[in-house]
Amino acid sequence: MKSSITACPLDCYDACGIVYDDGKLKAFKDGHTNGFLCPHINHYDAHARIEKARYKGQEISMDEALAKLKEILDANLKSETLCYRSSGNFALMQGVTEHVFAQMGTYVTEGSLCDGAGEAGIIEGRGSNKNMPLSEIAKSEVIVFWGRNPHVTSSHLLPLIKDKTVIVIDPVKTKIAKMADLHIQIKPHTDIFLAMLLYRFLHIEDSCDDAFLKEFASEHEDYYELTQTIRIKAILEDIGMTLGQIGDFLHLVVGKKTAIVCGVGIQKYRDGADVMRAIDAFAVGLGLFGKKGCGVAYLGNSKEAIKMPFDLSKAKKVSKVDTPFDEFKTVFIQGANPLSQMPDSNRVRDSIEHVENVVYFGLYENETSEIADLVIPAKTFLEKDDIRTSYSHNGMMLMHQQQESDIGISEYDLAVFLAKEYDIALKSEAEYLEHFKNHAVVKIDGSFEVEKREAIPYQEGFDTDDGEFVFLEEFEVPQKVEENEFYLITVKSPKSLNSQFYREENVYLHSALGYKEGELVKLISNVGEVELPVKLNDDLREDCVLIYSGTKGVNNLTTSKHSYEGKSAICQENFVRIEKVN
Numbered sequence: 001m002k003s004s005i006t007a008c009p010l011d012c013y014d015a016c017g018i019v020y021d022d023g024k025l026k027a028f029k030d031g032h033t034n035g036f037l038c039p040h041i042n043h044y045d046a047h048a049r050i051e052k053a054r055y056k057g058q059e060i061s062m063d064e065a066l067a068k069l070k071e072i073l074d075a076n077l078k079s080e081t082l083c084y085r086s087s088g089n090f091a092l093m094q095g096v097t098e099h100v101f102a103q104m105g106t107y108v109t110e111g112s113l114c115d116g117a118g119e120a121g122i123i124e125g126r127g128s129n130k131n132m133p134l135s136e137i138a139k140s141e142v143i144v145f146w147g148r149n150p151h152v153t154s155s156h157l158l159p160l161i162k163d164k165t166v167i168v169i170d171p172v173k174t175k176i177a178k179m180a181d182l183h184i185q186i187k188p189h190t191d192i193f194l195a196m197l198l199y200r201f202l203h204i205e206d207s208c209d210d211a212f213l214k215e216f217a218s219e220h221e222d223y224y225e226l227t228q229t230i231r232i233k234a235i236l237e238d239i240g241m242t243l244g245q246i247g248d249f250l251h252l253v254v255g256k257k258t259a260i261v262c263g264v265g266i267q268k269y270r271d272g273a274d275v276m277r278a279i280d281a282f283a284v285g286l287g288l289f290g291k292k293g294c295g296v297a298y299l300g301n302s303k304e305a306i307k308m309p310f311d312l313s314k315a316k317k318v319s320k321v322d323t324p325f326d327e328f329k330t331v332f333i334q335g336a337n338p339l340s341q342m343p344d345s346n347r348v349r350d351s352i353e354h355v356e357n358v359v360y361f362g363l364y365e366n367e368t369s370e371i372a373d374l375v376i377p378a379k380t381f382l383e384k385d386d387i388r389t390s391y392s393h394n395g396m397m398l399m400h401q402q403q404e405s406d407i408g409i410s411e412y413d414l415a416v417f418l419a420k421e422y423d424i425a426l427k428s429e430a431e432y433l434e435h436f437k438n439h440a441v442v443k444i445d446g447s448f449e450v451e452k453r454e455a456i457p458y459q460e461g462f463d464t465d466d467g468e469f470v471f472l473e474e475f476e477v478p479q480k481v482e483e484n485e486f487y488l489i490t491v492k493s494p495k496s497l498n499s500q501f502y503r504e505e506n507v508y509l510h511s512a513l514g515y516k517e518g519e520l521v522k523l524i525s526n527v528g529e530v531e532l533p534v535k536l537n538d539d540l541r542e543d544c545v546l547i548y549s550g551t552k553g554v555n556n557l558t559t560s561k562h563s564y565e566g567k568s569a570i571c572q573e574n575f576v577r578i579e580k581v582n
Contacts, residue, residue, distance in 0.1 A: 007388050007397030009043045009090055009381035013154040016041070017447075020402040030420060032134045038155050039494075049363050050377040051407050062409060065376050066417050072357045072374065078105035079316070083295040084323065085109070086336035089155035091386035091399060092306075092436050093429070096415040097334055097361075099310035100253050103424045108312055109320040109329070113341060115299040116541065116568030117265045117272025121580050122298060124565070125277045126289075127463030130454060131300025132259060134160065134393045139293030140259040141165065142252060146279060147191065148263035152494045156210035156390065157261065165252050169194065170488060172370050172546065173539035181500060182248055186539060188487040189478045191266045193230060195278035196475075199206045201246055202285045207254045209287025216468050217284050223471035238480075244379070251524070257293035258286060259379045264299060265491060268572040271476045273565035284469045288545035290459040301494065302389045305452040306439045309432055321569045322560040324346075326354035333360050334411075335378070340552065342568050344560035346528045361414065367552075377408040384410040387436045389450060396440040396448040485575040486545040488525070488557060492550035507532040508546040513578075520581040523547070525574050528556035531581055545576050 005555035008016040008582040016037055018027030029035045053065035060068070069205065074080060085094075085108070102108055112119075122129045137143065137157065142165040150157040151174070169184045169191070179182040186194060192577040202208050213220045236243060258317050260283055267276050281295055288294040318324060321343065325331055331352070342348045351360060352371070360372035369375055381535045386399040413427045419426040427435075461467030479486060507523060509515050519534045523545065530553035540546055547554045560572045 002402075003398070003400040004382060004402070006402060007091075008037070008398045009386075009388070009399070010040055011086075011090055012038075012040075013390070013392040014038070014156045014295070015388055015393065015395065015397055016156065017395075017397055030445065031395070032156050034156060035160050036155075039104070043214070047364065049204045049380065049407070050365060050369065050375060053377060054375045056373060062376075065374065065416075066409075069359060069376070070421050071417075072330055072359065073104075073122065076356075079107070080329040081106040082318065082323070082325070082328040082331045082337060083108050083334070084320070084331060084336060085334040090335065091300050091310075092303075093384075093386045093387040093432060093494050094335065094411045095310045096426075096432065097411050097418070098420045098424065100311065100415045100422075100424055101317035101332065102312045104396060104418070104422050106315070106332075107318055108315045109323060110317040111320040111562070111567030111569075113320060113343075113571075115267070116566035117269070117570070118262070118264060118267035118276040118568075119301070119561035120563070120566030120568070121267065121273030121276035122280060122296075124273060125280045126458065127464075127465075127470075129298075129301045130304065130457035130463075131392065132295030132455075133455065134298075136293055136295060136456060137259045137261065137297060139257065141256045141293065141321075141540040142167065142258040144169065144253070144258065144260045145176055145180075146260055146262045147266040149176060149491065150261075153263065153492050165168055165256070167249060167252060171487070171544055172491070182227055182245070184239075184241050184245055184249070187238065187240045187541065188489060188544065189237075189269055192271070192275045192278045192475060192478075193235045194229055194239055194241070195233065195275070195282045196227045197232065197246060197284045198249065199278075200224065200230070201250060202254075202282070203227075207250060208285045209302075212287030212289075213285070217471070218468055219471050220285070221474075223281060226472065226474070254287060256281075257291070258288055259293070259295060259297060260288070261297045265489070265572060267563075267568070268490075269478065269570050270561070270564050270573055271478070272563045272568060272570065274393045274472055274475050277472055278475070281469070281471055284471075289462070289469075290456060292456060295457065296390065299391045302391050305450050306389065306436065309427070315373070319562065319567060321567065323351070325351040326369040328355060330357040330359065331355050331369055333358065333362075333372070335362050335405050337362075337366040337368045339371065340550065340555065342560070343555050343558035343571055344527050345553070345555040347560055348555075363408075379405065379408045379410040381579050383408070384412070385433060387433060393401065394449050394453045394455065396436070396450050398437075398448065464521065481543060483577050485577055487541075487542055488523075488574045488576050489540075489544050489546045490549050490554060490558070490571050490574060491546065493550055504548040504551045505532065505552070506535040506542060506547075508535050509578075510540045510542045510544075511536045511538055512542050514558045515578075515580075522579045522581050523557060524577045524579065525557040525559075527559055529558045530554065545578070
């Protein structure tokens with residue numbers, strides 16, 4: 001009997017369990033899914049998909065599309081071909097196509113448009129990126145949402161905050177901030193100073209977990225000396241908070257089971273690794289690691305403790321952040337929309353215009369599919385077997401095929417076609433799925449969990465050479481906005497997921513700036529500009545401009561430079577000016 005169990009395919013923290021019942025998607029009642037699904041997946045079937053392959057704007061059959069793909073690949077050297085695949089966490093089998101391209105000898109990409117700097121900082125301090133799972137957040141007494149908006153990005157955290165103390169650190173007065181016991185409306189890119197000040201005052205007030213520091217962080221005195229280089233009064237004024245708020249914060253967390261839940265926006269800067277490492281250092285001062293209900297949750301490695309059967313190690317690589325598309329004759333793009341989601345869209349557009357053959361393989365129309373020479377429609381998650389894991393919990397979700405469809409082709413079947421044409425060894429789909437399942441254990445309730453992942457990470461110390469946390473030894477003072485400049489914030493939209501679904505079309509400004517609702521303005525940065533109508537929002541700081549991720553043209557404003565660590569995009573390392581459009 002065919003199983004009705006599958007899992008959400010969308011690239012977010014929660015990775016929810018789904019039951020497909022009589023053509024409808026229903027949430028698992030048990031576990032972290034907790035009986036409800038977010039609006040994105042609830043309305044999944046309301047969004048038109050690509051149904052027909054096409055070449056140069058003309059519809060063709062799938063057989064013709066595959067033949068054309070081979071013709072394109074045969075027309076140039078493999079060293080002149082790039083496979084650009086989204087790095088988001090969708091499902092494990094989706095990496096099989098990139099694996100085949102790598103074995104063919106083409107280029108692939110490395111780096112991240114999302115979380116790479118923060119992960120680099122975590123690894124530098126802890127030696128590994130082991131995430132605090134939802135099951136442990138549920139046991140905490142205090143939750144600190146540091147740049148994280150759970151109502152939008154991780155709604156399955158919301159049931160866990162009942163009867164808990166909630167602290168929010170965010171430049172936007174979000175819905176969770178309005179509910180919080182304490183909200184610090186921090187200036188963008190000052191998180192590192194706040195984290196270091198919190199550690200400093202822990203030390204001053206003799207509130208550190210001395211036993212933990214002695215065992216797992218013996219260099220803590222040197223780090224305290226580094227925090228002393230910060231001028232308290234000046235930095236507090238710059239951050240936009242008071243000494244009293246520092247005291248209130250520490251009063252709420254000291255001696256309590258505390259979970260610090262971080263969003264990715266805090267690290268979208270050149271020094272993003274240092275920001276995350278400073279937050280970790282504060283958690284170390286509190287002794288939060290290796291204890292029940294305590295820790296730091298960021299974006300966990302969804303493939304942790306899983307040996308991937310797909311090999312990219314020998315592939316030649318280029319950056320996912322500033323990809324030189326114009327150095328290739330053929331670019332194969334899978335499940336990504338670089339013309340919208342990559343930083344510095346003007347550079348990307350100019351670069352990709354020089355590519356002879358752009359191939360787009362995906363589900364939805366977007367800026368990239370519109371300019372592609374060859375478009376190959378993909379299967380939906382309901383039309384194929386797969387397995388997925390999560391950024392925020394240790395579950396392994398089985399994704400059983402629910403429907404038959406003549407539309408599109410799966411990643412595995414496309415890989416099979418390429419492997420056959422280019423004489424590349426490939427195991428059966430069943431063997432790969434079984435390989436992934438072999439990394440899981442079955443729990444009492446019948447659910448799967450990735451084996452060898454720690455429910456409470458770092459109980460035996462950190463994964464560094466000596467088992468101790470490695471503190472920052474220096475830090476960079478971020479550049480400040482000039483007069484008539486504003487910080488650019490590019491947060492996730494409640495209506496869209498990156499450039500999928502209902503995309504925003506506005507720029508959000510504080511009413512004190514004097515602009516009118518609906519007024520058209522031009523936003524200008526050092527790399528580009530975009531014109532957008534104004535929506536007023538007094539939940540913003542007056543020195544901030546908010547444009548939701550996925551808004552058309554937002555990445556005209558963002559730089560394609562990398563973070564210092566982690567090869568990550570730094571989309572919030574941008575200041576903008578505002579001009580009225582006559």
